[in-house]
Amino acid sequence: MQLNTQLHQNKYQFQSITEVLAKANEEKSGDQLAGIAANSQQERIAAKFVLSQLTLNDLFNYPVIDYATDEVTRTIIDQTDLKIFNKIKNWTVADLREWLLDSQTTGTMIQQLALGLTTEMIAAVCKLMSNLDLITAAKKINIEKTANTTIGRPGTFSARLQPNHPTDDWHGILASTMEGLSMGSGDAVIGLNPVIDDPNHVANLIKKLENFRLTYQIPTQICVLAHITTQMTAIKQGANAGLMFQSIAGSEKGNTAFGINRQLLLDAKALATNEHCVSGPNVMYFETGQGSELSSNANFGADQVTLEARCYGFAKLFDPFLVNTVVGFIGPEYLYDGKQVIRAGLEDHFMGKLTGLSMGCDACYTNHMQADQNDIENLTLLLANAGCNYIMGVPQADDVMLNYQTTGFQETATIRDLLDLTPTAEFATWMEKMGFWQNGQLTDLAGDASAFAAANIARKEVLL
Known part of the structure; x- marks a missing residue:
């Protein structure tokens, strides 16, 4: 699991997946208030690049709050369909984004695969998407x-x-x-x-x-x-x-x-x-x-x-x-x-x-x-x-x-x-x-x- 990258002459080293997720986020005053936001647009881009190369397995193994201490984490992990997850666990977050936006990927396919995703994976791919990406992918999914x-x-x-x-x-x-x-x-x-x-x-x-x-x-x-x-x-x-x-x-x-x-x-x-x-x-x-x-x-x-x-x-x-x-x-x-x-x-x-x-x-x-x-x-x-x-x-x-x-x-x-x-x-x-x-x-x-x-x-x- 690689948590560092270099953009031009600047090296960026992140300490945890939680930090990468936070600094890859689009600018939010709440993250700034919490002291966890990227310090510059360059650092945000670096975090997005690192996040894009993380695997879904990395995100599964490192939820932002520990399984043993938080019932929300336990609820999320325990609902995950491990058979589906194991088929895609080596995908990178970038792979997931490309698959969601592929014109051949249907809403039914997305709903089936989503059973194997945890919320950290969903948040991660969200951070790599533009506003139009978010609209395009969401439009495919129909929930009744x-x-x-x-x-x-x-x-x-x-x-x-x-x-x-x-x-x-x-x-x-x-x-x-x-x-x-x-x-x-x-x-x-x-x-x-x-x-x-x-x-x-x-x-x-x-x-x-x-x-x-x-x-x-x-x-x-x-x-x-x-x-x-x-x-x-x-x-x-x-x-x-x-x-x-x-x-x-x-x-x-x-x-x-x-x-x-x-x-x-x-x-x-x-x-x-x-x-x-x-x-x-x-x-x-x-x-x-x-x-x-x-x-x-x-x-x-x-x-x-x-x-x-x-x-x-x-x-x-x-x-x-x-x-x-x-x-x-x-x-x-x-x-x-x-x-x-x-x-x-x-x-x-x-x-x-x-x-x-x-x-x-x-x-x-x-x-x-x-x-x-x-x-x-x-x-x-x-x-x-x-x-x-x-x-x-x-x-x-x-x-x-x-x-x-x-x-x-x-x-x-x-x-x-x-x-x-x-x-x-x-x-x-x-x-x-x-x-x-x-x-x-x-x-x-x-x-x-x-x-x-x-x-x-x-x-x-x-x-x-």
């Missing part, structure tokens, strides 16, 4: 998952409807939900971030959202994004939680900071499955985002892209319906500007799909970041071309509870129109029934929440 409905079918582009309210006022939540549904958002999930993480409060919100969904016979799933233990308590109190949500990290220590571990998530999945919270087999919903491990001092000297890949390897165990990276939520400490946000979104989407996940993206930014809505729209269009399963749908793209900017209802509608995509089949049929969709396009009723009042359904009890 089923809860109450099926997401990820070819020709579809979905959205999570996020009707957050700063005081959890039900009438405000309901108004946002109706508006979003009329615009075609919500076929992935109607997902509410509650202000108060209390079991009784969360159970009440779950019951109201599910009652609304059932009253209007909306073919989707609901989720109240409280801590997973709160959702579990709500289910035990009789609430049908829909999808079970949790933020996850790429290290055991990071997950401990979130108040979770592998067994807790397995218990949550079993509870949701046994209580038939959704009709399909995929009951979990995870969110990630580059930088969370550094925030909890749980990065172990590893870069944020590699740790993000490890999130996906951990998530894979639970076969989730949805995973999304909240790509710019933490702020400029980890992703400084629009360029870094766009790169991170494409990286995360590629790595998640290569891992086998139903991958979406909360393409977002904070007010103190050097980014704007044009950057987010650029990223959204790139992700849609890469085959992203879903994005966020927030009123006017401005979350008034979480105080960040993301994608609105209009972005989803516009992307569908531009790229000739549709909502999920079941949801499109429902929209036609409600008068929101006709001949593959939104009607004049789009954006008119009052259309629900005109539906021949008793509305009074929904508003109580």
Whole structure:
């Protein structure tokens, strides 16, 4: 295993694979904050060259966090198909990149081979790819998952409807939900971030959202994004939680900071499955985002892209319906500007799909970041071309509870129109029934929440 190289007259010696992975990463303010980034563009190129010549076997033998001390590492390694891995273990990272991008390599071939990859291998090849490479490879991979409905079918582009309210006022939540549904958002999930993480409060919100969904016979799933233990308590109190949500990290220590571990998530999945919270087999919903491990001092000297890949390897165990990276939520400490946000979104989407996940993206930014809505729209269009399963749908793209900017209802509608995509089949049929969709396009009723009042359904009890 060679960890050194020479560019012109300059020699570069790296001490570990973890250092090579970090310094081969595209420029990220989070890696600079952690003190692990390349010191120059020349050093970054040297690290990329060294990384390109490492074998997949090298990366298998040297995960960035030791197997014996970290359950995320154990989860990743123990899921690896060793028969497939042994066939490709002598490939270099450069070989893997060339194979992924080869025009003869199909999505089915990629999904089969990916069973033999660990997350360090996935992160490594990601670092050798341009943005266009990431789009090209991800586009080949199609991931379908089923809860109450099926997401990820070819020709579809979905959205999570996020009707957050700063005081959890039900009438405000309901108004946002109706508006979003009329615009075609919500076929992935109607997902509410509650202000108060209390079991009784969360159970009440779950019951109201599910009652609304059932009253209007909306073919989707609901989720109240409280801590997973709160959702579990709500289910035990009789609430049908829909999808079970949790933020996850790429290290055991990071997950401990979130108040979770592998067994807790397995218990949550079993509870949701046994209580038939959704009709399909995929009951979990995870969110990630580059930088969370550094925030909890749980990065172990590893870069944020590699740790993000490890999130996906951990998530894979639970076969989730949805995973999304909240790509710019933490702020400029980890992703400084629009360029870094766009790169991170494409990286995360590629790595998640290569891992086998139903991958979406909360393409977002904070007010103190050097980014704007044009950057987010650029990223959204790139992700849609890469085959992203879903994005966020927030009123006017401005979350008034979480105080960040993301994608609105209009972005989803516009992307569908531009790229000739549709909502999920079941949801499109429902929209036609409600008068929101006709001949593959939104009607004049789009954006008119009052259309629900005109539906021949008793509305009074929904508003109580």
